[in-house]
Amino acid sequence: MQGSANLNIMIKAARAAGRKLVRDFREVENLQVSVKGAGDFVSRADTAAEETIREILTEERPNYGWLGEESEPVEGKDPTRRWIVDPLDGTTNFLHGLPHWAVSIALEHKGDIVAGVIFDPAKDELYWAEKGQGAFMNDMRMRVSARSKMIESIFATGLPWGGRPELPPTIRDLGRLLPATAGVRRMGAAALDLAYVAAGRYEGYWERGVNPWDVAAGMLLVREAGGFVEPLAGEDIFASRTIICGNGNIFDPFAKMMRDYS
Structure with a gap:
């Protein structure tokens, strides 16, 4: 190495x-x-x-x-x-x-x-x-997945707990995304969600309410593996505390689906 x-x-x-x-x-x-x-x-x-x-x-x-x-x-x-x-x-x-x-x-x-x-x-x-x-x-x-069809793709996210304000929009996200995909995983570690996108294990990942330390290293992994990473809302990931990423084939339709209702 x-x-x-x-x-x-x-x-x-x-x-x-x-x-x-x-x-x-x-x-x-x-x-x-x-x-x-x-x-x-x-x-x-x-x-x-x-x-x-x-x-x-x-x-x-x-x-x-x-x-x-x-x-x-x-x-x-x-x-x-x-x-x-x-x-x-x-x-x-x-x-x-x-x-x-x-x-x-x-x-x-x-x-x-x-x-x-x-x-x-x-x-x-x-x-x-x-x-x-x-x-x-x-x-x-590592290289991101080459899958190009949403219905064949697996996505990851984090689910807010308790009464956190991100919970209602995340539930709406799931309602839109689940019918169009092969599934959504909630594994409970944002850094590994991003690493798995970089490794081609997931096609995409999004989350609301993230902190810089949750995603900083993983953002670079995805980009260097050929993927795209942007804020889900706003102009900056750290400031907006939102993130969306995916491989080059999936990112645009995935981001459009999430942002049209954000």
């Missing part, structure tokens, strides 16, 4: 956090049967994973900024670069003992994502990309 120094640092940090999370994940099943439950334990595991990542990245690149899910943002001495980190994407899956979660690390330069790493320790799948260099899973080059 060859990549820039920054990419190698990101992979080192993702693998280190992943090793710790795998050890913690083995404890979750036992904690499920306790009176207190696994929630506090998982919260600590999440925070500890972020501390591991931050320690490695900061030691190697002390001047870069930081945006992480579990800590306050930091503007670095180098204002043009920042790390965007989700130490445990798919926390609810982790909490319930479901082996579908990941570590996500992206590097932003002047507002553009230039490197991304998503590590799925449970399956030992490492997804990575650098701008202009293609996207890879472990040592294999």
Whole structure:
């Protein structure tokens, strides 16, 4: 595997956090049967994973900024670069003992994502990309699916829980999309949804209410694998907190279907 120094640092940090999370994940099943439950334990595991990542990245690149899910943002001495980190994407899956979660690390330069790493320790799948260099899973080059018919395509999304404001429009999205497709999956980890689009496992993905750390690395993976990524609404993914992506054949009809009623 060859990549820039920054990419190698990101992979080192993702693998280190992943090793710790795998050890913690083995404890979750036992904690499920306790009176207190696994929630506090998982919260600590999440925070500890972020501390591991931050320690490695900061030691190697002390001047870069930081945006992480579990800590306050930091503007670095180098204002043009920042790390965007989700130490445990798919926390609810982790909490319930479901082996579908990941570590996500992206590097932003002047507002553009230039490197991304998503590590799925449970399956030992490492997804990575650098701008202009293609996207890879472990040592294999990734390309988005070549399917061109909506009815043959599988899509992914996230379903809001409780009374979140994204729930009604997402239900409307599903009502329009489901009859026109081969199915929609809700796996519970946005980073892996994007990685799966890049790998050709899904034809497309959309979601409302995303955060930068959910999607930053995956956005680059999809683009470098030949797909398209845009905000579902508005002009910017991070500002609008919406995202839609797909392969080149599916993206236009898929986006039109979602946007006509957004």
